[in-house]
Structures are given as C-alpha cells and as structure tokens.
Amino acid sequence: MSIRVPAPRRRLLRAVAPALLTAALTLLAGCGSSKPVSADGGSTPGIDHSREFDAKxxxxxxxxxxxxxxxxxxxxxxxxxxxxxxxxxxxxxxxxxxxxxxxxxxxxxxxxxRWIAQKAQLQLLDGAAAEDIPLVSYIPFSGNTGPEGLEGPLVYVPGLAAVDLTDVVVRLLDSGAVVGGRTGLVQGLVGLLGDTGSGLSSIVASIASADVRGKIVVYDLPRLTIPIGALSSIALHVTDKAGTMGFTTPFSRPFLDMVVAQVVTTALKAAGAAGAVGIVDYPKEAAQGSYYPFFARFLPASPTVYLDRDSGAALKQRLLANPLAAKPARLTLHALEExxxxxxxxxxxxxxxxxxxxxxxxxxxxxxxxxxxxxxxxxxxxxxxxxxxxxxxxxxxxxxxxxxxxxxxxxxxxxxxxxxxxxxxxxxxxxxxxxxxxxxxxxxxxxxxxxxxxxxxxxxxxxxxxxxxxxxxxxxxxxxxxxxxxxxxxxxxxxxxxxxxxxxxxxxxxxxxxxxxxxxxxxxxxxxxxxxxxxxxxxxxxxxxxxxxxxxxxxxxxxx
The missing domain is CATH 3.40.630.10 (Zn peptidases)
Incomplete structure (x- = not known):
C-alpha cells in the first residue's frame, strides 16, 4: 500500500503538523486506535526519475x-x-x-x-572476595570515577519502568522543543523535569523519595514506545506495501529510550546518588554495547553502567531478598577525557x-x-x-x-x-x-x-x-x-x-x-x-x- 497525502492537505500540514502529532499521541494514549491517512488515488506527479540515469x-x-x-x-x-x-x-x-x-x-x-572508557566494572563487596557483576555497557560522559572506582551501598529503586511516558512526547511536541533540534530537546527535557504534571516528574519523585544520597542505584530503564500512527498522522506520504505499519503498530527502539535514560541519570545526580546501574530491557544479545552519548554532555549525570535484562533480574532478586541490608558495592567508570x-x-x-x-x-x-x-x-x-x-x-x-x-x-x-x-x-x-x-x-x-x-x-x-x-x-x-x-x-x-x-x-x-x-x-x-x-x-x-x-x-x- 502506498499512501500519498493530497496537495491541499500537504499545505495544511505546513502549519499544523506538530499539533496533529500531539493530537495523535493523545488519542492513541486514550483509546489505542484511529484511522490512517487516506490515499488520493492518483499517481505521483513529477519527472521520470530514470531519464538520465545510467546504470553502467x-x-x-x-x-x-x-x-x-x-x-x-x-x-x-x-x-x-x-x-x-x-x-x-x-x-x-x-x-x-x-x-x-x-x-x-x-x-x-x-x-x-574525546571520552574513551578505560574500565567499566561493578563489584559486590559483601563476600570474602569482590564479585564481578557482568556489564553490557555504560553511559559515556556520565561521569568519571577514576581507576579506583567509588564505593557505596547498592540499592534498587523500583517502579521507574512502569511510568507512562506518552505525555512526555506530547508535551515536548506541544512546546515546539523538538523543532529546535538537539538543543531544543535538551531544554524541553529540563523544563519537564520541573513540571509536576509530566511523567518525567513521576520519575523524579520516585527517585527523590527513595533516599539515594551516596548510594549506587539499580533501576529498570524505562522504554519509550510510540505507535507508527504518531508518524503517519503527519506524513506527506507512506509506503507500506507489506501492510506492516498499521496506525497502532508499536514502535520501540533504543534511540528513543536514550532520552529517558538521561532523564533518570540527571534525576539521580540531583538526588545525590553516587552512581547508577541501569537495567536495559533487552536480552544480552541486543543490550550488549548499548551506547547513548547524546545528552550526558549537556545535562549533569551520575556515573552509570548497564546490565542486560537477565543479569539485571538476577541482581534485583538478590537485593530484594534482604531489602533492609544494603549490599556494599564498588562501581568503576574510568575514562580518558580530553x-x-x-x-x-x-x-x-x-x-x-x-x-x-x-x-x-x-x-x-x-x-x-x-x-x-x-x-x-x-x-x-x-x-x-x-x-x-x-x-x-x-x-x-x-x-x-x-x-x-x-x-x-x-x-x-x-x-x-x-x-x-x-x-x-x-x-x-x-x-x-x-x-x-x-x-x-x-x-x-x-x-x-x-x-x-x-x-x-x-x-x-x-x-x-x-x-x-x-x-x-x-x-x-x-x-x-x-x-x-x-x-x-x-x-x-x-x-x-x-x-x-x-x-x-x-x-x-x-x-x-x-x-x-x-x-x-x-x-x-x-x-x-x-x-x-x-x-x-x-x-x-x-x-x-x-x-x-x-x-x-x-x-x-x-x-x-
């Protein structure tokens, strides 16, 4: 299926595209369905794009x-x-x-x-010898512990992955922040951290209430999922011959999650956390080498390393087995910075x-x-x-x-x-x-x-x-x-x-x-x-x- 938006509608989109995207996300958050853009039934106008092309x-x-x-x-x-x-x-x-x-x-x-990791390590210190917890990655620019690392009690803060972040996208679009590129996006995120009505503020509140000062915090990295309809609702054209991109088809990718990852590390830094251990909600094969560098350069962060889903679940189980006795741990994120x-x-x-x-x-x-x-x-x-x-x-x-x-x-x-x-x-x-x-x-x-x-x-x-x-x-x-x-x-x-x-x-x-x-x-x-x-x-x-x-x-x- 190839869907082309009629010319009058394309002209209208010039003025109202951000508002339409906001409305689509709001609608989908509320009822989960809508109708796709209708085709105009005509062929694509323009020139023959093969008229001068020489395959040789x-x-x-x-x-x-x-x-x-x-x-x-x-x-x-x-x-x-x-x-x-x-x-x-x-x-x-x-x-x-x-x-x-x-x-x-x-x-x-x-x-x-230049920020080049020299050593990333998480160790539990409650046994006769330090126990290494296998990592999959780290957040570059999130901090530098030096080669000796930092020590503190390891605690788990639950509930972050359950926060509904649809409103975050809606509010960023409504503010016009996304049109300003990466800088505008960072400024919009900072504004939402203080907005008591946003999903981001729920994350901040959860962290603030957990008493994380001086601790190494384990948390589940929230995933940001949007429906394909959030994009097709403002599209000038959609090509979907296989019929795999329906209006409510979920679209979830790590490049969306990295925005939320930075929000969490910024909130942890503000709450006084010494460091952080994020659990990436993917199998090890897909979590390995996760590298989210774009926002840590601009927003304050606690040194953060990553676990995959299974390693994270095992660590959480150990922490929750005796929640009143925090496990001592050492986190090392040593980097060359110049x-x-x-x-x-x-x-x-x-x-x-x-x-x-x-x-x-x-x-x-x-x-x-x-x-x-x-x-x-x-x-x-x-x-x-x-x-x-x-x-x-x-x-x-x-x-x-x-x-x-x-x-x-x-x-x-x-x-x-x-x-x-x-x-x-x-x-x-x-x-x-x-x-x-x-x-x-x-x-x-x-x-x-x-x-x-x-x-x-x-x-x-x-x-x-x-x-x-x-x-x-x-x-x-x-x-x-x-x-x-x-x-x-x-x-x-x-x-x-x-x-x-x-x-x-x-x-x-x-x-x-x-x-x-x-x-x-x-x-x-x-x-x-x-x-x-x-x-x-x-x-x-x-x-x-x-x-x-x-x-x-x-x-x-x-x-x-």
Whole structure:
C-alpha cells in the first residue's frame, strides 16, 4: 500500500503538523486506535526519475559491500567522537575521494570532546572476595570515577519502568522543543523535569523519595514506545506495501529510550546518588554495547553502567531478598577525557554550474551501519566522477562531519563556512543508516531478523521539488514515511536550523543502531542489495534536483 497525502492537505500540514502529532499521541494514549491517512488515488506527479540515469556508471554491489565492511577495520567499527579510530576513518575517506578523481578534498580541523572508557566494572563487596557483576555497557560522559572506582551501598529503586511516558512526547511536541533540534530537546527535557504534571516528574519523585544520597542505584530503564500512527498522522506520504505499519503498530527502539535514560541519570545526580546501574530491557544479545552519548554532555549525570535484562533480574532478586541490608558495592567508570582536534572531510566535485548540492553524513559511530552514510556517498561520487564535468548540471559538495557523539563537527563546519554555503548550496541531503534490516525480540528472550527492512524516515522541506523527490524515494522502498521538517531526526537538521538550507534527511533507527561489539551488524543485519539500490535512488535524486532551476530550490539564488 502506498499512501500519498493530497496537495491541499500537504499545505495544511505546513502549519499544523506538530499539533496533529500531539493530537495523535493523545488519542492513541486514550483509546489505542484511529484511522490512517487516506490515499488520493492518483499517481505521483513529477519527472521520470530514470531519464538520465545510467546504470553502467554505478558502483558494483561488491564495491558497496566492501566500503561498509572496511568500516570495521577502524576500531572494530566502534569510532567514538574524536577517537583515533574515527580520525583514521576520516583520513581514509579523504583518500578514497581523491582516488576517485575528486579534485578538491580537504580535512578541516574542529575541536571535540574525546571520552574513551578505560574500565567499566561493578563489584559486590559483601563476600570474602569482590564479585564481578557482568556489564553490557555504560553511559559515556556520565561521569568519571577514576581507576579506583567509588564505593557505596547498592540499592534498587523500583517502579521507574512502569511510568507512562506518552505525555512526555506530547508535551515536548506541544512546546515546539523538538523543532529546535538537539538543543531544543535538551531544554524541553529540563523544563519537564520541573513540571509536576509530566511523567518525567513521576520519575523524579520516585527517585527523590527513595533516599539515594551516596548510594549506587539499580533501576529498570524505562522504554519509550510510540505507535507508527504518531508518524503517519503527519506524513506527506507512506509506503507500506507489506501492510506492516498499521496506525497502532508499536514502535520501540533504543534511540528513543536514550532520552529517558538521561532523564533518570540527571534525576539521580540531583538526588545525590553516587552512581547508577541501569537495567536495559533487552536480552544480552541486543543490550550488549548499548551506547547513548547524546545528552550526558549537556545535562549533569551520575556515573552509570548497564546490565542486560537477565543479569539485571538476577541482581534485583538478590537485593530484594534482604531489602533492609544494603549490599556494599564498588562501581568503576574510568575514562580518558580530553579536548582534541579531529577533522571534517570536505570535498567538491565541480560541475557545469558553481551552484551545489551537498551530500552529507558523519564519521563517528558505534558500528558499520552507524554510519554507513559515507559508504553510500562514496557510491554516489563513484557514479558522478565517471560523468564529464560539462554533463554534471550542478557541483557536488561532500561533507563527512565528525564527532556527532561528542559535540558536533557539523555545527562547527556550518559556522565556519556559513557564507559559502549561503552563496552556493541549493540543498543538502543527509544520508544515515542505509540498508538496515529489522531485528527484534521475536519471542521472549530471542532476537531475530523479521525478514523486513527497518522502517525508513525521509524528512523533507516543504516545496514541490523536495516533496516530489522524497516521495519518489519512498515509493521505491517499502516501509518508508515522508515527514515534514518537524522532528529532530538525524544529524542533517543542523543544515536546516543553523545553516538555513533546505535539507532532505534519510534515516533509520534499528535496535542495533547504538550498539558496539556486534559483528553481525556488518555480516547479517545489513541488506547490501537494498543498500546498493538506495545508492542508485540517491543518484537519481541528485540528478533530478540538479535539473531544477536554482530558484525552485532556493528562491534567493539566481542561476549561474
């Protein structure tokens, strides 16, 4: 089923999208059902997106696969912001672009906070010898105990996972915080911590009433689940040929949970907790290497480590067996912290016109799919370097930004190059996490591939060319949703918010997205034929946007 929103409704969405999303969540929280957007019965208008595409110029499937497999040679795929592995990967990308014949390639330095865990450990001290409790991960930037760790009574605070967090999403949307990107989201969360009517305040109250000062707190990490209808209710287009994305279909992913994780650690810090042990509500296979870095840099936190569901249940059972006698424990989260210089990779392939289409993704990440956007863009550039300059309608600018886990090389790049982007850039396309297969808990305690691709989000600016191209992209790949620019999905929002540019964002958020140490991400969880097809679709998108008059993309730039 492919559902396209009629043009009058799309115009209305420009003004009311946040309110519609809020209303949809409220309705679903109350009654659990509603009706999907109706189709208009017409075909997608626009141009034939294959009119100039030459499949012979595409990279092979083997080449695309090799570009992603190579990511694992840098830190096993785990490339924290500003790490040696990330910097080496950025340098490798620059050399690959040069080898393709891109004439202008440079590494632009930017400052970034490097946080590299040296030791993460939880030990019980109530026996003759210290007993190690197996961890799956930690929250980066949440604190630094030093190599000696910290000691305190280990206590369990129940009830946090039972808090209904639907209202949190509603209130954030209603406040407009999500439109302001990551910064707006952080500010909105801070505001909700003090809002006595929000679910977050319930978490804060539970922690405040538990007397956690000086203690190491064990808690169940709440999971934030939204219905697919929360997105399809504001969508410009939905492609759901398999019929697997119904209006009430639940969507629960760790990238949503990380927002709540930071709220808990901030509340624990405010209550005086010495440290924290979060229990991730997934089997060990999916909890291993959980890495949620985005908010701990901005909000105060207690040093936090993670257990998987089963290890957490065993620890809770021991603590609850004798709740009046707290167990002594030692928590260690020792990290290397320093400010370093890393690099954005910037490249320009000149075309017949100096006006540019920007292709962008990021170089730091947890595994090869976070992010394989650079691998996809290498494929796009392989195509365009095989075309004579006179036949390239627009110049192409590539930005592989670094450090999105540690402060953001992209924000620095936009600030330093704002005038040039304002003068030349017609649009930006941010590509993240392509070829992702859906991997879920298919039975209690059992993770498995579902046989489907992960749901895809395409965020588009308003305007006929952008909406057309986003819908064309969506129609080629099942389980995709085209959204207006009202949610803080993806790194590309910086082009819109700070750069003032029209920006198309492609992104997925599979369960394994923010996990390091899972080799199957590369060998099994990436659908390489799908990824190869997506590269071809992005090539056609660039072709089509490049054929548009400059004023159709940006009214303030004349053709030249």
């Amino acid at each position: 110029l595409m990279p092979t499937l083997a080449q695309v696969r090799a570009w992603q497999y190579e990511i694992d040679t840098f830190g096993g795929g785990f490339r924290p912001a500003g790490s040696v592995a990330e910097i080496a990967y950025a340098q490798r990308l620059a050399s690959q672009l040069r080898a393709m014949g891109v004439p202008e390639v440079r590494l632009e330095p930017y400052p970034v906070s 400010e370093v210089e890393a690099y954005n990779v910037v490249a320009v392939l000149p075309g017949a016109s100096p006006l540019e289409i920007v292709l962008s993704s990021h170089t730091d990440g947890t595994n090869s799919i976070e992010d394989n956007g650079p691998a996809a863009i290498l494929g796009i550039m392989r195509y365009y370097t095989r075309i004579p300059k006179a036949q390239r309608k627009r110049s192409l600018r590539v930005v592989f930004s670094g450090g999105h886990f540690g402060g953001g090389g992209l924000a620095h790049y936009i600030e330093e190059n704002h005038d040039e982007l304002d003068e030349k850039a017609l649009a930006a396309i941010e590509i993240e996490h392509v070829g992702a297969r859906e991997w879920l808990e298919i039975a209690p305690g059992v993770m498995g591939l579902t046989g489907l691709n992960e749901p895809q989000v395409i965020m588009t600016p308003f305007g006929a060319p952008f909406e057309r191209e986003s819908i064309l992209l969506s129609e080629q790949f099942d389980r995709s949703i085209v959204l207006p620019p009202v949610l803080p999905f993806g790194e590309g929002q910086a082009y819109r918010n700070e750069g003032g540019l029209p920006m198309i964002q492609y992104i997925t958020g599979p369960v394994y997205l923010l996990n390091f140490g899972i080799p199957k991400v590369t060998s099994e969880f990436t659908d390489y034929p799908l990824m190869h097809a997506q590269v071809g679709a992005f090539v056609r998108m660039v072709l089509n946007l490049g054929n548009e008059p400059s004023t159709a993309l940006r009214s303030d730039i004349e053709e030249r």
